[in-house]
């Protein structure tokens with residue numbers, strides 16, 4: 001039967017991109033009644049330096065965002081990666097299955113080391129996708145909702161599953177299916193329509209954070225880069241207008257209307273008309289989440305309790321799968 005796994009790095013505060021591309025869809029999957037396992041991948045976060053106190057805070061804040069967005073920690077499993085050791089253990093096995101060449105071809109690795117000394121990057125950053133494959137396959141998850149930027153990592157997860165099965169002559173790991181759906185699979189920066197909105201962008205103006213208040217959201221959208229033309233009359237007309245297309249996509253994802261419907265409503269409108277409507281929509285969608293996050297963050301012990309409970313339930317699924325992996329690979333288990 002289907003099982004969903006997905007994760008978010010607590011390497012910074014979550015953005016509108018994470019919300020529309022991931023979190024909002026995680027909630028939809030939970031509501032569809034599919035078994036859902038969601039993880040704050042703290043071990044992925046430390047592939048680049050993280051201040052320990054901030055990492056702890058960001059992990060709790062990430063958990064609060066999941067719950068505030070509608071993840072019910074009773075119906076879904078919600079935990080942080082490092083509390084379930086199966087992730088690290090299976091990642092080691094996958095480090096021995098995956099090839100150096102596969103990892104070198106990952107665009108995220110290439111982007112993160114572009115123009116820098118790759119020799120100074122952590123070994124963990126290079127091996128990152130093997131840990132991601134372990135996250136998913138430790139649960140025999142079959143469906144993984146993600147944004148567009150994770151597509152290549154999921155293809156690699158499939159390659160690892162296939163190679164493991166071939167090398168050991170078993171039909172053990174399932175071939176996972178990426179779920180990259182909706183109008184906001186790639187939300188772009190508010191400052192540059194050709195770059196992804198990212199928690200690690202040095203400019204805070206480039207993104208909307210889930211912790212931003214209404215005034216901040218309004219100011220950021222008002223200042224968002226656009227071209228001087230009014231909105232086009234057809235979807236085709238957005239083709240060479242990355243900033244306009246991005247704002248329309250965000251509007252579509254927030255309102256649940258199709259891009260076509262948004263375009264037909266705003267055909268010929270100036271951004272001076274469109275942007276205030278987008279602000280209203282964004283504030284209406286995000287402010288209840290921000291408020292609920294703030295409420296939850298007042299009780300960090302309760303968040304930690306939820307993560308611990310989730311980790312217990314995650315471990316109960318992953319541990320027997322990992323024991324089978326040890327058996328398949330010829331590791332003696334005698335205690």
Ligand code: TYM
Nearest residue numbers: 006007008009017018021022132135146147185186187197
């Ligand atoms: P991360 O933490 O960068 O992002 C979390 C999720 O948010 C999506 N996302 C976006 N979607 C649309 N527009 C954007 N601008 C945008 N930015 C981020 C991402 O695609 C992702 O779905 N490697 C993963 C975390 C991970 C994972 C996993 C995911 C670790 N193990 C196992 C799925 C399954 C990452 O860095 O996501």
